[in-house]
Amino acid sequence: xxxxxxxxxxxxxxxxxxxxxxxxxxxxxxxxxxxxxxxxxxxxxxxxxxxxxxxxxxxxxxxxxxxxxxxxxxxxxxxxxxxxxxxxxxxxxxxxxxxxxxxxxxxxxxxxxxxxxxxxxxxxxxxxxxxxxxxxxxx
Amino acid sequence: xxxxxxxxxxxxxxxxxxxxxxxxxxxxxxxxxxxxxxxxxxxxxxxxxxxxxxxxxxxxxxxxxxxxxxxxxxxxxxxxxxxxxxxxxxxxxxxxxxxxxxxxxxxxxxxxxxxxxxxxxxxxxxxxxxxxxxxxxxxxxxxxxxxxxxxxxxxxxxxxxxxxxxxxxxxxxxxxxxxxxxxxxxxxxxxxxxxxxxxxxxxxxxxxxxxxxxxxxxxxxxxxxxxxxxxxxxxxxxxxxxxxxxxxxxxxxxxxxxxxxxxxxxxxxxxxxxxxxx
Numbered sequence: 551x552x553x554x555x556x557x558x559x560x561x562x563x564x565x566x567x568x569x570x571x572x573x574x575x576x577x578x579x580x581x582x583x584x585x586x587x588x589x590x591x592x593x594x595x596x597x598x599x600x601x602x603x604x605x606x607x608x609x610x611x612x613x614x615x616x617x618x619x620x621x622x623x624x625x626x627x628x629x630x631x632x633x634x635x636x637x638x639x640x641x642x643x644x645x646x647x648x649x650x651x652x653x654x655x656x657x658x659x660x661x662x663x664x665x666x667x668x669x670x671x672x673x674x675x676x677x678x679x680x681x682x683x684x685x686x687x688x689x
Numbered sequence: 690x691x692x693x694x695x696x697x698x699x700x701x702x703x704x705x706x707x708x709x710x711x712x713x714x715x716x717x718x719x720x721x722x723x724x725x726x727x728x729x730x731x732x733x734x735x736x737x738x739x740x741x742x743x744x745x746x747x748x749x750x751x752x753x754x755x756x757x758x759x760x761x762x763x764x765x766x767x768x769x770x771x772x773x774x775x776x777x778x779x780x781x782x783x784x785x786x787x788x789x790x791x792x793x794x795x796x797x798x799x800x801x802x803x804x805x806x807x808x809x810x811x812x813x814x815x816x817x818x819x820x821x822x823x824x825x826x827x828x829x830x831x832x833x834x835x836x837x838x839x840x841x842x843x844x845x846x847x848x849x850x851x852x853x854x855x856x857x858x859x860x861x862x863x864x865x866x867x868x869x870x871x872x873x874x875x876x877x878x879x880x881x882x883x884x885x886x887x888x889x890x891x892x893x894x895x896x897x898x899x900x901x902x903x904x905x906x907x908x909x910x911x912x913x914x915x916x917x918x919x920x921x922x923x924x925x926x927x928x929x930x931x932x933x934x935x936x937x938x939x940x941x942x943x944x945x946x947x948x949x950x951x952x953x954x955x956x957x958x959x960x961x962x963x964x965x966x967x
Contacts, residue, residue, distance in 0.1 A: 639860070640860050640861055641860065643915045643916045643918070644916075644918050646856065646859070646860045646916060647855075647856025647857075647918070648856070649853065649856050649918075650856055650857075650916075650918040653833070653918050653919075654918050654921070665838075665841065665843070665844070668838045668841075668844055668849055668853075669843065669844050669845075671848075671849060671852040671853065672848050672851075672852045675852055675855060675856070682860075
């Protein structure tokens, strides 16, 4: 994410993803529903990529700008503004949900193996609800 | 002393297009009939808050029924041999059969999402019998909702339908009620949510025919939550503008399931409409 000046704890800084990892690991609901969730998921943010490796419903690894030797199944692509608008406890209409943004925000899309995305919709919904509670912007 | 809700339930037999259906319904209150239609893939439990609102039930006989294949209404015999795809004709026929069999005179029909679409069709075709319609989250055409995900063999369709629709609600709606909507959606039969969306996303299309609705005969009210991304408030406003005399209200801080996700907020929009129709 070298092209962007990101405050240390704001999305998509490394520390932000560490906070998300901790929130997911500590979440009681994810302990119930996440056990069967294994997915490599990429977040495309403007020109950058962040790969999340999810195993058993936990974020086991975060890879920034993965090289050509790395694969994943699903990409969530949006601008930094899209992501920061989404990553709030109370986002505005059409930014409160990944499927809402996919439908109504032209710059946002769910790409790749969409069947895998739908299979994991419930735990992914919870992970991103926790991400919204974290918020995306911090001084 | 045990605590009871003021709701009573029952079963009624409806013969529609030569098929006998055992249909479950709930009701509360007395007065002019207010018939409530549930959303795609769900059932009449969505209206439990409305059915328990004394400000409504003191003036209205509120009824809600489960469409066949939904809730406690079993599918008709032979269901396993047919792909479930709800059509405009079958849906309107079922609602009018319920209305006539229950002898509801000039009911106000309130429907949400697919029910909201249907009430527009009722106003167009049965305006003499229907006293007024209230469409929630309704527009002349809702595109892109008929999808196969919920019937894919490698996808849990019940969880998919529940999680797919969860994001249609406003994030500020109370979490227990949003979770309740998720729960009831997770209990839909296989392929039923998909088959319901066939009605309003494929089969039915009011575009270009809005002027056929005579609001002098059957008043039309459309109310849509600002967080609904399946049927946007702008789309409902466009439909209302095309129906001469129709009323439209944008509901702030509400999503696709107003009566379920945030009834206290929704009733602030609904009660003025009901007062007009008392």
